[in-house]
Amino acid sequence: MNAPFPEPARKDGPRSLHQRILADIEGAILSGAWPPGTQIPFEQDLAARYGCSRMTVNKVMTRLVAAGLIERRRKAGTFVRHPHSRSAILEVVDVRREVEGLGLPYGFEILRRVLRRSTEAEGARLGLDAPVDLVEIASRHFAARHPFCLEERLISLKAVPEAAAESFGDLPPGAWLSARVPWSTAEHRIRAVGADAPVAAALMVPRGTPCLRIERRTWSAREPITLVFITYPGERHELVARFAPG
Amino acid sequence: MNAPFPEPARKDGPRSLHQRILADIEGAILSGAWPPGTQIPFEQDLAARYGCSRMTVNKVMTRLVAAGLIERRRKAGTFVRHPHSRSAILEVVDVRREVEGLGLPYGFEILRRVLRRSTEAEGARLGLDAPVDLVEIASRHFAARHPFCLEERLISLKAVPEAAAESFGDLPPGAWLSARVPWSTAEHRIRAVGADAPVAAALMVPRGTPCLRIERRTWSAREPITLVFITYPGERHELVARFAPG
DNA sequence: GAGTGGTCTAGACCACGAT
DNA sequence: TCGTGGTCTAGACCACTCA
Incomplete structure (x- = not known):
């Protein structure tokens, strides 16, 4: 070291x-x-x-x-230093901490895990010149046995080859990544969306329920690492950020 | 100077x-x-x-x-230096720039302006010990003559006495404030909400439409300055933030 | 105890830009 | 022109903390 x-x-x-x-x-x-x-x-x-x-x-x-x-x-x-976040808006990637911060027992479940090549649309979102191999992981985080949020993530195997062999059975992909890969830039996009059928099913809410959806992209020295969508159901969830000027 | x-x-x-x-x-x-x-x-x-x-x-x-x-x-x-923002998440308070950045003509309208004393709930939100006098302003921002967002704002007259005499006919309250008052801390809370009746009416969308709602509180050296809710209709609006670690 | 970082000094020379 | 900030030096002493 x-x-x-x-x-x-x-x-x-x-x-x-x-x-x-x-x-x-x-x-x-x-x-x-x-x-x-x-x-x-x-x-x-x-x-x-x-x-x-x-x-x-x-x-x-x-x-x-x-x-x-x-x-x-x-x-x-x-x-x-180990990677860390500067504001609560960034800490959202560590859902476990978020849940435990509420004093609730945390749970985690992998819904889907696929190794495949990136599509054209994903390439554009990730800022890729050429297609890359990636892992697609859908997972669900629970608080007190209730669905807390849905996580849909792509990890570039060009940036993180070890991800191909990882099952993510123990450690959620967000925590696994942040303990392993240093990043230089991240971008968040935050929107309100109505739950479509698959989201409604995963989060167990009626279709059309307003949800907070965070898209997060992370790079390390221009190399895309990961693209993740995190969807929180309903009106209760808040993203909080505190700033000082400069 | x-x-x-x-x-x-x-x-x-x-x-x-x-x-x-x-x-x-x-x-x-x-x-x-x-x-x-x-x-x-x-x-x-x-x-x-x-x-x-x-x-x-x-x-x-x-x-x-x-x-x-x-x-x-x-x-x-x-x-x-004059006050400035560090990320697009903060620049959202200058809605005019946001709209013009889209290449659309900007419009602005005051819906309501009231001088009154803070309620107990507002005092709690603002972190007040005792009630204060404040201005309440509701306004609507337009892009290309369509409602772009709804702004509901409270300004503490203890922190900004000049606000009592200001009509905000020319300059939206956000821009007026940021040109005048230095701030030391700001806090954002971001949620997805379904449009209730008044919001639906102001934004001209069906009730229940998912909306992105930003609550922003600003302090200057422990003195609360302003509390504002900005509500964007529908799924199209995105909040974007870019970060580097540290 | 010894070696590290934390802090500070009293100078110095240079480049820029307002006048 | 010449005062300001930008940068750098070659020391110094101290406090903390690890071994």
Whole structure:
């Protein structure tokens, strides 16, 4: 879990030294070259490597801590943080926590799991140039034995080959992915929809019931990882986000 | 538009010097003591004021720039930035831009405007200890002469006394507020709802139509500013947010 | 106890841009 | 032109925490 020095990112671009160091380290983390838990070289070593003073490296590290990409412990060193969310809107992907946060027992069930090639429409949604192999997983999350939400997910096997061999019997795909794959960008699209027949059946509500539907796409350095639709039944479910300006 | 030195925030708390400086300046901006456009004292003056080196002040300023609270121009100085949004989820409050971004002509109409005292339920929602005077405004936004969304808003006159005299005939309340009041925290709650009778009438859709409803609350340094519900009809409307980890 | 990060200094030179 | 921010140095001391 130790990292060598980061590969210099691009020769062009960054004017200042600390911007270059920042780009190198950020690149190593977001590309997956330094997966979560990796120990980053010490400030002194990085300073020597870049031929600069410790202060310059420290400024970069301070920014990375503020950005939530790394955590630091005195004497122990600096480590790549595990993926995390910044707002409740993002935490929705960990449905288990959401349910348990309500004080309800959590349940989980796989409805469908298929290995196949991406269709043209999916390729467009995922921003693909050419079709890729993927896993399609439909699953249901329960709270106190009642359907809580429906999850329909595609995982690109080009980005995450291990997903082909995973049954997701124990760990829901969202949690499995977030523990394994670092991501650089995510996009949410949130809509109100009326339940169509399959959704109504899965969630056990009348057809036409207003549902909150979240589409989430995740990339790692331009490579699409996953596309997921999560559908919550009825008017009770709320998505909450808190912000500060900047 | 020039600022004196910032008032020290609290005597307790912040351990390190640059944390104290950060808290002071951030406090001055978010409290409204330094409104947008205010010129902040020069680095050298702040360093002298706090009895520290310029480097220490600079570290704070760099963080404030990264946070988007200030902008800096060589030779000119450092200024408090005008309020801005970080994601499309926040930009939703400027419905006009949203509509014009679709290439459609924008329209706006006030349905109701009432000066009154807050009810108990509203006080709870706003996090008030005691009732306050407020303005209640219902308005409708149009795209290409079709109802685009319904806006139901409360503005606290304790936080924004000028709102009592404002008719909102020209400028929608959202735009009026964001140009005037700095905010420190906002909270969104997003739900799917079926249109009830008044909503169905205002948006000209059948009752029960799934609608996306956003509740947005905004505070300035613990003082509630506004509570607004925005309801979009049907399944076509999407809320989009893009994130990077950290 | 020793090594790490946390913080800070008192300078320095440069580039930009307002005047 | 020349004052401002942008960047960087080569040290320093301290506190925490792991071994």
